Amino acid sequence: MVVLIGAGAIIVGMTDPIEDTASSRPWTRRSATVWAAARADYLAGGSAAEVCERHGLSLSTFRWRARTEGWRLADQPHGAVVEPQEADDLAFADAHPPCNAAEMARLAWSNASRAMRDGKLIEARGWSRLHVDLEKMARDDRQRLRTYAKWAEHPANAGFIPTTPPYRPMEED
Incomplete structure (x- = not known):
């Protein structure tokens, strides 16, 4: 059976409704x-x-x-x-600012755990995603440190090896 609806024809089977489904959705x-x-x-x-x-x-x-x-x-x-943090959290953060990807990943995981305990699942998911990204960066940093250690075995490379771990710059206001 062919039914004409508007400008087009629709082939309708025995169990299909005849009305146009696009116009029958309630607003x-x-x-x-x-x-x-x-x-x-x-x-x-x-x-x-x-x-x-x-x-x-x-x-x-x-x-x-x-x-x-x-x-x-x-x-x-x-x-x-982001919601404002409590004074105790801010004091701790000021006393121990994260300075590499591994420490920031631990902080993100801590915030994800806090959000889960508070029942803020979407916020926890956001912190978890950040944790995953930071963990990838931390893995890269650990690999870079292993590479530096291999370089250090050869005295000719001594001038090219950084003296500090690969810290990323922190943003400031």
Whole structure:
């Protein structure tokens, strides 16, 4: 059976509905509470697709609202995405600033654990992703140190070997 819908023809089987499925989708308007929760999850580190699936939102509408309302990650001022830390955490961080990839990876894992305990799963996922990236950098650094140790076995290479581990520069405000 052929049914004409709009400008095109659709071949319909015995079990297929006759109405046009694209025009039969209901339009739904989400509450401000749903959008606020979606925004918070997105800024905590969730991907747009993940947040949309969790809150039942259209990906294109989500991206449009994020762009027009200015809450894309690119629209946030430096440091505005992460929640402020407690005074004790800041004092510890100031006393022991991470200076290489391995120490920063341990700090990221610690923050992921804290977020998990607090029930902030999307934030924990963001910290976990950062931990994975930093662990890769730490592995590269360890490999570089092994290479330096091999170079040190030959006296002719002494002038080319760094005297400190391969620290990465820290960003400052």
